[in-house]
Structures are given as structure tokens and as C-alpha cells.
Amino acid sequence: MSGRWWALVAVSLATFMTYLDNNVVNVALPTIQRDLALTISGLEWIVSAYILVFAGLLLAGGRLADVFGPRTAFFGGLAVFTLASVAAGLAGSQETLIAARAVQGLGAALVTPSTLALLPRIFPDPRERATAVGIWSAVGALALAIGPLTGGFLSENADWGWIFLINLPIGVVAAVIGLRSIRVERAAAGRAALDLPGLATSAVALFALTYALIEGESRGWTSAPILGAFAVFAVAAVVFLVVEARTAQPMIDLTLFRERVFSGGLLSMGLWSFGVFGIYFFTALYLQSALGFSPTEAGAGFVPMALLMAVIASVSPRIAERFGSAGTVAVGLGLMAVAIGGLSSAGEGSHYGDLLPWFLLYGAGAGLLVPLTNVVLNAMPPARAGVASGVLNVSREVFGLLGITILGAILSARQSAIGGAPLHAFLEAYRFTLLIAAAIVLVGVPVSVFSLRRTRAAAEAAEAAEPVTPAEPSAPAVAEPVA
Secondary structure (H helix, E strand, O other): OOHHHHHHHHHHHHHHHHHHHHHHHHHHHHHHHHHHOOOHHHHHHHHHHHHHHHHHHHHHHHHHHHHHOHHHHHHHHHHHHHHHHHHHHOOOOHHHHHHHHHHHHHHHHHHHHHHHHHHHHHOOOHHHHHHHHHHHHHHHHHHHHHHHHHHHHHHHHOOOOHHHHOHHHHHHHHHHHHHHHOOOEEEOOOOOOOOHHHHHHHHHHHHHHHHHHHHHHHHOOOOHHHHHHHHHHHHHHHHHHHHHHHOOOOOOOHHHHHOHHHHHHHHHHHHHHHHHHHHHHHHHHHHHHOOOOOHHHHHHHOHHHHHHHHHHHHHHHHHHHHHOHHHHHHHHHHHHHHHHHHHOOOOOOOOHHHHHHHHHHHHHHHHOOOOHHHHHHHOOOHHHHHHHHHHHHHHHHHHHHHHHHHHHHHHHHHHHHHOOOHHHHHHHHHHHHHHHHHHHHHOHHHHHHHHOOOOHHHHHHHHHOOOOOOOOOOOOEEEOOOO
16 A cells, blocks of 8 residues: 555544544543533533634644644644543543543644645545545544444443543554655745634634533523623624734635635535534433433444444545535435434334434435535635635534534523423423424525535536645745654
8 A cells, every 4th residue: 555545544543533532422421420420511511622622723723734734733733632632531520621622622623624734735636535535534424433332332341531542542553654654745834824813812702602502501591601701702703803804814714705605515514513413412311311221332323323424425425426516415414404303203212223214314414415525625716725624624613512502502491491300301302402403404405505506517627626735825835854
């Protein structure tokens, strides 16, 4: 196997590790809650701290990859993520665990945009690059299958800390392979710079919004802290837009949003992420609380869904080539919405067999959204591809965060309003929340049909286009040092 395919192995392993951490925690949450005496809010922060930092710093991570080279950003993020995973695995308190999860988010914010920058550089040939992207996407989907099962097995048969400690050998192997195989060039530093005001205001806005959504139910939606948090979010968001409009090298080029394919693609990706993150989080609780599954059984329950997602993800680019990206993505979101609505029929007397058809339908729909990334990036000129990929990842992570916090707020409010036996109240609130989630994901169908439609000539032109790199087009390329 040639060096570039070994480089794909290293990049895929790092991607697998960061994707794994998006869902490996969910099934183990009840065990962590018992051991650390966590509240529901604390449980959500274990998940949200990672996503918040990840989403808030993705644009900065992309800029660092532009300035110092994707190879440097990749290995730096890999080291941070691996060490933070060890700290999370050894955490003995809620505060330590949440802090370690936040640092994991920092590492992932460096790794993720650098992988998107590395793939077109490692595979300049369009056909090889398409194959590599398909493999990379399938590996990410595979992490969704292995994550819940791994989390459940380790939390039940070992200490829950091992769900984080397993990242140590994966990170080491990825680093060793990558150091020997990743050979890329980067733009000479000098012109690119971090947009520090933009970074600060975007992070403040995201943090304030997340805090308000997570704590709103317990503190009261009209309480001073929550109203203050919403106010901080609004002010920071406005300041961020003003800063980005006036900065010479902004984190986000606001003119990107004038492009129909770009804006619609971001919204479609966000709605997909909203459904995936929210459903994984609350369905893991349902399987254990209502159906009496052990953590391992609950994790295994997700495997068929995610394996089908991985299979569909590997062939969805060919499906999109045959039927068009707009139709493929719209069908995927439609299938997801139907599946989420179908899951709402589950009750206390349901069995896993009642859920499995909806799980499989959900996995098939989610796998069809893989072509969305290429559609959005191909819609942009090469000089703006780096910014476009960063914003795409932010959309995915922010909407995933909103999926957890908004659906969590709805579920908590509904559960309090119903009252009665705790299990009955939870089930009724869970089913109601699924219907809300299905309606939100369904919005993506017309959005995708309208925004992602492209002429055959445009599709052929994109297929034949030269590979895009996030480097400044006029900057001289210099070889990045190989360790």
C-alpha cells in the first residue's frame, strides 16, 4: 500500500477517534451519573462542553491550519485530544471530567479542519480523492456504530473511565503512521492571521446560548441569569457580525451566505446534525430507563443502525451522481424524519424489535447525506474553500449542540408538566420530543430540493475541477518539515 493510502489510514483513525467521542459517552451516562452523583444538567454539560469548545474553535483551528500547515495542526490537535482523553478517563469529579471534555474539544477543533485540508492535498487526483472521501466518511459512520457499544460494554464490565482511555492507543497509532506517511506542502506564513475579535465574540455567543438552553429549565426561563445569558448571546452575535464585516481576514466571509448552495447546504447539514445528536442522547436514556437495557445492550442496539449508515455512506456519492445531490440529500432527511416519528410510537411495553425497523430507516437516511460536504465545498471558488469547510463543520456541531439542549429543554418542560409516575412522565415527554425533532428535520427536505439543485453542466465541471486547498492562492508553497 502506497504512502498516501497509509496517510488516509492515519487521518481516518484520528477522525474515528474524534467522532467516537461524540457518542461513546451517551450510553455510559447513567453509570457516570451514579458514580459522580451528577444532575441532568451535569450530564448534558459532559456532552455539551466538548461540542461547545469544538464548535467555538473550529474556525480558529482552520485558520491555524492555513498559517502553520494542516500537517502541524493535525499532529498538534491529535496530541491535545489524546492527552485530554487520558485526563477524562482518570477524572474523579464532575468538574474535572467536564474540564477534560472541553480540552478534548480543543484538540478536535484542530484535528477536524486539518483532515479536510489534508485529504485534497494527499489525493490530488479527483477519482482517488472521491474514493478517499468515501472511505473517510464511512469510517466516521462506523464510529457511530462502535461508539455506543464500546461505551456500554466498558461502563458495564470495567470502569467508565476506559471509554476515554481507549483513545490513548488509537492516538498513538495514528501519530506513528501519520508521521511516516503524511507528506504535504503548506503555504508560507506571513499574510494569514487569526481573527481574535471574531474568535472571542463567537465563543462568547455560543457559550451564552448553550448555558441558557441547558440551565433554563432548572433556573426558570424568565430568571435573571437566563435572560442575561440570552442578552449576552444577542449582543455578542451582533458584535461578531460587525467585526467580520470590517475585518480584512475574517473567520467567516459573510459574502459566502449569498450563495444559495452554501447557505442551503449549511442548513441541511445542521438539520441532519440536530437529529443525530439529539436522538442518540435521549434514546440511550430511553433504552435503559424504559426497556431495562444494560449499558452494553443499549450500545449494541445502535449497531445495526450505524452499520447501515456506514454502508450507505460509502455508496451515497454514486447515488448522488446518478440521481443528483439535491434529491439524494432530501430523501435522506425525509427518511430520517419518518424514522424519528416512527420511534415516537414506542412505549413502556415496547420491545427492541419494535424499534429496529425505525433504527434501520434512520441509518439509511443519515448515510445519504455524505455528498453534502462536496456539494457545499464545490460551490465555492478555491480561494474561499478553507473558510467554507470551517463554517460547514461549525454548522454541524452547533446544530448538534442545539439538538441536545433544545430537545432536552423541551423534554424537561414536558416531563414537569405531565407529572405523575417518573417513568410515565419521561415516556410521554420523550415521545412528544421525538415528534418535535421529526418536524424540524423534515424542514430539510424542501430546503435541500431548493438550494442544492444544480445543472448537469455544473456537476460535470465540479467533477473535473482541480483539487481545492485552503492555502492562500498567491502564497508560495513550501515543504512542511517531516518528523
